Amino acid sequence: MDEAAELRAASVAVTDFITWTQWALARVGFRPSNCLAIVDVCRDELMGEFSDAVTRAWGTPFEVGALGALVFAGPTGMRAALSHVPGEDGRHRFVVFAFSHVGLDADGGVGRVQRRGMHRESTACGALVAFRDQLLDGQTAFTPDLEDVEQSLLRTRLARLLPLGEVPSLVELADMARRAAVADLRRYIELASEDEPVDVAYLSGIVVHGPDGRDAVVRVEGSVTIDGVERHLPH
Numbered sequence: 327m328d329e330a331a332e333l334r335a336a337s338v339a340v341t342d343f344i345t346w347t348q349w350a351l352a353r354v355g356f357r358p359s360n361c362l363a364i365v366d367v368c369r370d371e372l373m374g375e376f377s378d379a380v381t382r383a384w385g386t387p388f389e390v391g392a393l394g395a396l397v398f399a400g401p402t403g404m405r406a407a408l409s410h411v412p413g414e415d416g417r418h419r420f421v422v423f424a425f426s427h428v429g430l431d432a433d434g435g436v437g438r439v440q441r442r443g444m445h446r447e448s449t450a451c452g453a454l455v456a457f458r459d460q461l462l463d464g465q466t467a468f469t470p471d472l473e474d475v476e477q478s479l480l481r482t483r484l485a486r487l488l489p490l491g492e493v494p495s496l497v498e499l500a501d502m503a504r505r506a507a508v509a510d511l512r513r514y515i516e517l518a519s520e521d522e523p524v525d526v527a528y529l530s531g532i533v534v535h536g537p538d539g540r541d542a543v544v545r546v547e548g549s550v551t552i553d554g555v556e557r558h559l560p561h
């Protein structure tokens with residue numbers, strides 16, 4: 327199945343997915359009353375609906391997402407989150423949602439989206455499209471830039487993951503952003519937690535903004551780590 331077909335076939339609505347997280351995590355002792363949600367999504371307002379759905383299910387989240395859903399909050403950010411998390415039973419619990427995003431237009435164009443009040447289509451994820459355009463342009467050397475902090479860090483972080491000599495598709499880049507975000511959050515949480523007992527559910531995927539204005543999720547991965555033991559959450 328090509329990527330446009332994969333995105334068109336995305337049938338799990340965001341709201342249904344979030345409902346599933348409540349059900350799946352309740353079975354392993356994660357409830358809104360004993361967890362803090364960590365939301366990592368791109369700054370794009372198109373992701374507002376996703377964040378709202380998380381808030382309705384899990385309460386107001388601690389937000390860590392930069393452009394492209396990369397995470398630059400570091401262990402300091404996660405230490406702050408850790409100091410806010412409930413822990414009455416002696417354990418702290420995070421529910422992490424790390425979701426990158428892509429648009430899909432009515433003609434199957436990946437990365438294009440029709441926004442409210444705009445005649446012309448625009449890009450989603452704009453940050454990843456801009457990075458991919460630079461790769462297509464032959465650029466390979468990326469360094470941090472204090473005048474464009476998030477985008478330059480996105481480029482340097484994702485450049486480490488690029489396959490040699492080829493430019494990934496936009497969906498592949500969104501998937502790389504997802505994987506990088508989860509890996510970085512795992513490391514930051516580990517560094518922040520030190521000897522504190524922290525159990526974490528990691529939920530990640532790509533949100534597809536469809537031509538009918540509906541959001542769906544694809545490439546969902548879920549796992550939960552309790553007392554250092556990781557378990558896959560089949561979705």
Ligand SMILES: [Zn+2]
Binds near residue numbers: 451
């Ligand atoms: Zn974006």
